Amino acid sequence: MVEDLQRIIHTSAARKVDIQGQGGYDLQDGESGQQMYKGKAISRFLSLVDEFGQLLLVTDEEVEKLFGEEVVAALAELGHFDREGGICSSCGGDCCRDMGCELYTTLFKRCPIYDLRPIICRLHFCHRFDAGGKSLVIELRDLFFGCFRAVDFWDSGNLRSLDVPPLAGAPPELMSALLPIMTAVQQGSLDPERAAELIRCQARDYHSKYLRHKSLITPSALQGD
Numbered sequence: 426m427v428e429d430l431q432r433i434i435h436t437s438a439a440r441k442v443d444i445q446g447q448g449g450y451d452l453q454d455g456e457s458g459q460q461m462y463k464g465k466a467i468s469r470f471l472s473l474v475d476e477f478g479q480l481l482l483v484t485d486e487e488v489e490k491l492f493g494e495e496v497v498a499a500l501a502e503l504g505h506f507d508r509e510g511g512i513c514s515s516c517g518g519d520c521c522r523d524m525g526c527e528l529y530t531t532l533f534k535r536c537p538i539y540d541l542r543p544i545i546c547r548l549h550f551c552h553r554f555d556a557g558g559k560s561l562v563i564e565l566r567d568l569f570f571g572c573f574r575a576v577d578f579w580d581s582g583n584l585r586s587l588d589v590p591p592l593a594g595a596p597p598e599l600m601s602a603l604l605p606i607m608t609a610v611q612q613g614s615l616d617p618e619r620a621a622e623l624i625r626c627q628a629r630d631y632h633s634k635y636l637r638h639k640s641l642i643t644p645s646a647l648q649g650d
């Protein structure tokens with residue numbers, strides 16, 4: 426799976442998406458009735474992407490600011506399908522493993538930074554979600570690639586941080602705090618729950634450090650539309 430993601434991200438084979446929100450890519454999901462306008466969401470994302478101090482780790486609120494309520498509604502629909510079927514909880518994170526995430530281990534019950542997980546983790550739903558709305562799954566995948574592929578013509582650190590593995594763009598100071606915790610839990614010298622808690626603390630510190638730099642965030646990013 427990671428090869429597929431990287432191939433699509435790093436080659437020009439992915440579907441071309443009109444970043445201005447015009448053209449033939451504003452599709453309606455025929456299975457669920459959910460409307461999600463990719464072009465509009467990509468355009469909104471690109472208009473805000475450089476107004477955030479960082480986009481490696483994002484909250485639910487930031488996802489809504491970045492992509493808009495239609496995307497949030499699509500995520501909620503698939504999230505509901507997930508909870509009802511226990512889909513991700515019964516899988517245990519195959520996609521996290523396949524993406525080579527540094528924070529993946531079977532020792533954790535779930536992603537240790539779930540509330541701050543990266544954008545790729547939020548927009549990716551595997552084939553097990555097809556019954557919940559295959560076209561929504563595809564739309565969200567295209568949304569991610571449409572946003573990330575803007576890096577081909579837009580020199581933006583925040584765009585580059587959308588890369589795979591999800592923490593590939595993490596600054597050394599964050600990884601040097603996280604990796605020893607992961608090593609300790611994998612070696613059995615640290616309790617997994619305690620390790621997850623420590624990782625969460627580091628992630629929150631990193632996220633709030635950028636929030637404290639208000640000068641990096643313009644009023645429009647804080648207020649949304």
Ligand code: SF4
Pocket residue numbers: 512513514516517518519520521549550551552553
């Ligand atoms: S999206 Fe798919 S592969 Fe990833 S955790 Fe959920 S069920 Fe597993």
Ligand code: SF4
Pocket residue numbers: 518520521522524526527528529535536537538539542543546591
């Ligand atoms: S950061 Fe993303 S890929 Fe890594 S464990 Fe969390 S959800 Fe999975």
